Amino acid sequence: MDSVQRVMVLPQEPIGQIHPYLHGHFAEHLGELVYPGIYVSPESPIPNTNGLRNDVIEALRPLNIPVLRWPGGCFADTYNWRDGIGPRERRPMRVNVHWGMAEEPNSFGTHEFMAFCRAIGADPYFAGNLGSDSPAELRDWVEYCNFAGKSTLAEERRTNGAGQPFNVQLWGIGNENWGCGGNMSPEEYAAAFARYRTYVHNYPGTQVEAIACGPNGYDWQWTRRFFEYMTNHHTSCRLNQVQGFAAHYYCGTAGTATKYTESQWLELLSKAYAMEGIVTGHRRIMDEYDPARRRKLIMDEWGTWHPVEQDKPQGGLYQQNSIRDACVAALTLDVFHNHADKVYMANIAQLINVLQALLLVEEDRCIQTPTYHVFNLYQAHKGAQAVRFLTAAETVSNGEAAAEHCKSCYIDKQPFALQAVHGSASIHDDMLCVTVVNTHPTQPVELDLELYQGRLNEVETVTLAANDIHAHNTFEHPLAVQPSEPKRVQARGAHLRVSLPAGSVTRMRGRLG
Structure with missing residues (x-):
């Protein structure tokens, strides 16, 4: 493989704003995520605030996490929200039927989750x-969370410690209803969605965004048949x-x-990069029924x-998390x-x-994973204007394994290939941010970045890499895996040369000239 790999950034070709929610996260009642990952007994020797782990909160705050999904996942498909409210000593013990028949004490419920989100x-x-x-039940949960006036449910929320409504805007109407959420057909789910959605009301001060269950991976038929029915x-x-x-x-x-x-x-x-086919394929089908893109992917x-x-x-x-996961x-x-206009x-x-966790905790210890560092970099x-990023880097994998995995994630069956360098670019207040991945596990490359019809001066680079x-x-x-100290690199007009270690992630930031 040639050691010099070329990419181009085109500031004059905006794609769309990168919504902060694209950097969102997910917390399910599964394994050791909630107990003890987020919540321990308030009497625990692990420092906590009303049961919420202080070390976890301190580790997550710097990431400015925009949105957090809860309580599942498959756990949501058997969850009754009433189990998680009221005095903890009166909450029922349930069986987590989806995840190992584990005990579910319901100590972490609606109020605790909202406190964690705010923290x-x-x-x-x-x-x-x-x-x-x-x-x-879903209708009542929405009212319990969002109604500010006088009602039995609103008074129950106040009795449980929340005088003001939670104003929860984002509500998933079901989860994986093609599988653990009921093994439904697209038409069966679409009918159920319409029924349940009818009773999810907007209360003064909160406009609900109802999110329908979409497909699993490359299941184009789920998307088409759901939108056809609706x-x-x-x-x-x-x-x-x-x-x-x-x-x-x-x-x-x-x-x-x-x-x-x-x-x-x-x-x-290669399998990870197949996400591009998933996004473009399903958005293309959605556009047939929703050309104005009022429905968000x-x-x-x-x-x-x-x-x-x-x-x-x-x-x-539970799984470890390596530089490969990063x-x-x-x-x-x-x-x-690169598809901020579509997702x-x-x-x-x-x-x-x-799974691909940001943090690992064990007793009173909490560490950051390589994936954590990527979200930080x-x-x-977040919130910037995505602009066109083109790579002319050599192909390092023809994608055969990925194609077998996703059954050709592109609707038009374009061949899939992983190149030596992939990345994205965005601009905010004349600051250009470019992030790139050297996808090859053993070969470093010299990156030649060209800024089309633009100039750069000094650029700050930070790299996440490892010797193994x-x-x-x-x-x-x-x-063992942590970002490098920032380095200053001098650009030459429209060109910037940066060394990329093998199997690495690099961020470059500089003011447009």
Whole structure:
């Protein structure tokens, strides 16, 4: 492979604003995410505030997390919100039937979740139970959260400690209803969505955005059949009931979380980059029914899914998180930025201890994963204007493994390929931010970045890299993978040369000349 790889940024070709929600997160009652990842007994020796772990809050605050989805996932499909309100000693013990038949004490419920969101600065996104609860239960939960006037439910909320309404705007109407949420057909779900949505009301001060269950990965038929039913129902077009449409895509694994070959590294990154086909394919179908794009495409579950660590309960989905996962996160966020006109929100799975987590906790210890550092590096993109990013880098994987995984994620069956350098670019107040991934596990490259019809002067670069492609942070070595100190690089007019280590993520920022 040639050591010099060229990319181009075109500031004159805006794509759309990068909505902060594209950097969203997800917290499900699953494994050790909530207990003890977020919540411990208020009497615990682990420092906490009313049960919320202080170290976790302190670690997450710097990320400025924009939105957090809860309580599932599949857990939401059997969750009754009433189990999680009122005095904790009176809350029922339930069985988490989806995740290892674990005990669910309901100590962390609506009020605790809202307190956690406020502590880290995130907007709440509730996943409502369409699978096993009634429309009346969902209706009551919305009123309990959002009504400021006099009603039995509003008074119950006040009695439980919240004098003012929570004003929850984002409500998922069901979750994975093609699977754990009821094994429905698209038409069955569309009919159920319309029924449940009818009773999800807007109360003064809060305009609800109802988010429908979208497809699993490349299931084009789910999207088409849902929108066909909602558009051409015999009485009227029901699309006005839909504000968002949420797809899921896990790129899976290749090897394990920390044991993989160089070819498996490339395989996983190819599967991750297939997200571009998922986004463009489903948006294209949606545009046939909604050309004005009033319905927002959302990816509210995404990430890697490796085998559970051997010393952990198999139902808890605990996995380590390496520099390879960091590259997956960066590639995926870059896809979202490059299609900021097509996708509105995304929520990586999940926040703590589960799947592609940002934090790992064990007893009173809390460490940051390589994926955490990617979200931190990429913060400058949030709210900025995405501009065109083109790569002319060499192909490092022809995508055969990815194509087999996703059954050709492009509707028009374009060949899929992973290039040596992928990235995205955005502009905010004349500050250009470019993020790039050197996707090759062993070969460093010299990046030649050209700013089309523009100039740069001095640029700050920060790189996340490691000497070992399997490097990851542990409780014994929590800083094995961490960003470099910022470096200053001088541009030459429209060109910038930056060295990219093998298997790395780099952010470049500079003021446009």
